[in-house]
Each structure stands twice: as structure tokens, then as C-alpha cells.
Amino acid sequence: MKTRLALAATACLVAAACSTTTPPPPASTRQMSTYDMSTEYTVEYVADGFMLTMNYRYPDFVLRRSTAEAQCRTVATNIANNLAERRQRPIVMPEAQQIRTVTERKWTGAVATCAAVAHVVWQK
Template identity: 55%
Template sequence: MKVLAAMACLVSAACTTPMPHADRQMSTYDMDTEYTVEYVPDGFTLMVNYRYQQFTVRSSSAEAACKATLANVANSLAERRQRQIDPIDGRLVKLTISRSWSGKVAACSATAPITWKR
């Protein structure tokens, strides 16, 4: 029984969301997405953690989904402040993709600077 408990613990640890900013409190966007935001005078820096529900995810699909999730959260935050943002520069988005113990993509983390539209 202890072996099964240890295996379950290892499997769940392999599927956890990457936390490059472990010292920051994460807010929940939806069931699969958490984010943290740091406001600066000309916009904000956004970090999003996204978990995949699909069993098989390709790296290219994961990258696209992670960037789309980042954009959705950024637009939602801007809407709450009743402001518009500039388009997100894909070259400035930093992505980290984590894999489960089986090698499948399990989660991603994306960070990008977001600027207010002038």
C-alpha cells in the first residue's frame, strides 16, 4: 500500500504546474489557468500557468495554446481596468513547457510584458 501511495505522489508531482515565481500568489483565471500580474507605469508583466486536460499534446500545439491563454488573461485584465493593450509581441513571450512522467506535455508557463495602448 505504501508503494502505491508513493507512486501516486510521484505521478502527481510530475504533473504539477511549473512555478518560476514561487514567491508570488497566483490568482485563478479558470479551472486550468492561474496567473500573477505585476503592474508597472506603462502596463504590466503577466505570468500564466496553464494545465492541459488532453492526454496527448504536441509541443507546437502546447505553445500556441499557452500564448493564446496568455493573451486571453491579458485582455481580461485590461478589460477590468477599462483600458486597451497593445498587441503582444511574440518574441518577448518566455515559454516553459513541462512534461509528465510519460513524456507528454502536461503544463506550460508563459511570461510577457504587456503595454497599455496610448
């Protein structure tokens, strides 16, 4: 009898855990556009240029953080150049130190993803 009661309680808890939903994202979250198979980005245009926010998934096995950050900054630069071409306006590219990056690792130790934020200014 105790075993049945324990199993029933466990099943009830599992069902309740599976039925809970995650809270909706904040209202300020923007829809991300796809750049390529590994890259998503959002752009917020401001008076002097635009803010670029990018998420990048590494397709290769990258172990060194410096290599991962350099690759992430290169992808952010490519996206900024592409957006400037679409607007037909020249830009002043931010220096590598001005592009903020955050990397995350897999359990194997390889760098899995990178998020970057850059303020890109229109050339005067």
C-alpha cells in the same frame, strides 16, 4: 538482534525524513489568482503596462511542443485581454515571440504544464 537494530535504524530514518519540512518560498513570491480550472496567474503593474506570469495545466493529451506553446500563448493573451477590460484601458498585445514559455512533460511524453511570462503595454 542485528535485524531488530536494522529495522529500528530504518524506522528512525524514515521518521526523520517524514518530519522534515520544506523551506518557505522566497519573500518575492506572489499569490497566484485563479483564472479557470487549469490556469493561475499573477500580475505586477508597471508604469507602461503590466507583467503577466501564468501557469497552465493542459486538460487534454498534447504531444507536440509547438501545439502546446501556441495554446499556452493563447491563454496568456486571453488573460491579458480580460485584465485590460477590467481596467478599461486598451493594450498592445505582445507578439507570440515576446511571450516566453516553458513546457514540462509527463512520463508518458504528453505536455503537462506550461509557464508563460509576458510584458503587456498600455496603448497610447
